[in-house]
Amino acid sequence: MEELSRITVSQREQFLVENDVFGIYSCFNASDFASQKFLVEIQRDKQLDYLMDGLRKLSPSFSSLDANRPWICYWILHSIALLGDSVDDELENNTIDFLGRCQDSDGGYGGGPGQLPHLATTYAAVNALVTLGGDKALSSINREKMSCFLRRMKDTNGGFSIALQILTYSLIIRMHDMGEIDIRACYTAISVASILNIMDDELTRGLGDYILSCQTYEGGIGGEPGSEAHGGYTYCGLATMILINEVDRLNLDSLMNWVVHRQGVEMGFQGRTNKLVDGCYTFWQIQGIVTESIIHLPTLTGGCNQYLTASGCRDMCSCALRSVHGGGFRDKPSKSRDFYHTCYCLSGLSVAQHAWSKDEDTPPLTRDILGGYANHLEPVHLLHNVVMDQYNEAIEFFFH
Numbered sequence: 001m002e003e004l005s006r007i008t009v010s011q012r013e014q015f016l017v018e019n020d021v022f023g024i025y026s027c028f029n030a031s032d033f034a035s036q037k038f039l040v041e042i043q044r045d046k047q048l049d050y051l052m053d054g055l056r057k058l059s060p061s062f063s064s065l066d067a068n069r070p071w072i073c074y075w076i077l078h079s080i081a082l083l084g085d086s087v088d089d090e091l092e093n094n095t096i097d098f099l100g101r102c103q104d105s106d107g108g109y110g111g112g113p114g115q116l117p118h119l120a121t122t123y124a125a126v127n128a129l130v131t132l133g134g135d136k137a138l139s140s141i142n143r144e145k146m147s148c149f150l151r152r153m154k155d156t157n158g159g160f161s162i163a164l165q166i167l168t169y170s171l172i173i174r175m176h177d178m179g180e181i182d183i184r185a186c187y188t189a190i191s192v193a194s195i196l197n198i199m200d201d202e203l204t205r206g207l208g209d210y211i212l213s214c215q216t217y218e219g220g221i222g223g224e225p226g227s228e229a230h231g232g233y234t235y236c237g238l239a240t241m242i243l244i245n246e247v248d249r250l251n252l253d254s255l256m257n258w259v260v261h262r263q264g265v266e267m268g269f270q271g272r273t274n275k276l277v278d279g280c281y282t283f284w285q286i287q288g289i290v291t292e293s294i295i296h297l298p299t300l301t302g303g304c305n306q307y308l309t310a311s312g313c314r315d316m317c318s319c320a321l322r323s324v325h326g327g328g329f330r331d332k333p334s335k336s337r338d339f340y341h342t343c344y345c346l347s348g349l350s351v352a353q354h355a356w357s358k359d360e361d362t363p364p365l366t367r368d369i370l371g372g373y374a375n376h377l378e379p380v381h382l383l384h385n386v387v388m389d390q391y392n393e394a395i396e397f398f399f400h
């Protein structure tokens, strides 16, 4: 403890996280086989109870998320789909009806009924409806109006709004009318346009240049030009570049080098250099490793390391990140469960389980799933983060 008083705040926080996580790992290692089996089990029933209850009713403490209600629907529905389950007809109809009331008459979705349409909640609403699947959910999306909304967000004079360094990037995307311009806007607009089959040159023009300008000296991608590389923004930048067919313009060697070094001794991933590991980055970061490995394996150095890293992160998830009493996952052992972390811990776990499969039709081997098939999760589409079956259904619906 005397040692602790001489270190910086960041070092102290890092020490405490390592202490918590290694404590859980030692307890795991000291347990007999039956207890170990229990400790790594996802416990589907508890997860589903937590998720279904959240979709039905939330406590008043959620009022601060009032502008994020389509996100809550997506986090919960996607987690349920990852667990291989679905909601009953009543919940499904209520969700479609609620998201319909978030849809703006001029296209896009707001954070709640009557709220300003925003690209982040538009992405969440579209992914939630794709996850529900079926004609009623998919046809509730007004694609014509969505197309107008996305074009309205495409700023032809973006340089006026923020820092000088982006004056040259005149064709970029805003999060909402008069809103901020950043890489999330590029990703959410392109993800939605791609899945709804409303993508065209007008929408994609200039985005590659903007995203390229966000790749930093470290190799990762920042939220806007000049900002620090971060896992969440690296996901957005990389996925967008793949969706617009410009991924080869990024420096993929340095991006990969940056991503693999974001894995800590705790086995989880941090979002940026010298910060703490957090379960949600299991998805944001590992997706980069796996996607690049699949698309660019021959052009990348250290391919084996990437896969080893992918496997390493399986060890962290179910044991240390599962909420202790009841369902849900959390950022790290000292935190409480929440729907965002449940969604992205499960998504990351699914990516790690399926990273080894040759193609989407080949199920993972039992040895590739920590805890065995009791913990099997559905595979996701890496660029949209919706379950593959639902993605395929949406593509069939919107492209034929």
Ligand SMILES: CC(C)=CCC/C(C)=C/CC/C(C)=C/COP(=O)(O)OP(=O)(O)O
Binding pocket: 120, 123, 184, 187, 188, 230, 231, 232, 233, 236, 270, 271, 272, 275, 276, 278, 284
């Ligand atoms: C699709 C979409 C909208 C994606 C968003 C991606 C995403 C997770 C971005 C992260 C944003 C960010 C800078 C968090 C840092 O928070 P922090 O400082 O609390 O956390 P840290 O210490 O882990 O960096």
Ligand SMILES: [Zn+2]
Binding pocket: 278, 279, 280, 281, 331, 341
């Ligand atoms: Zn997190």
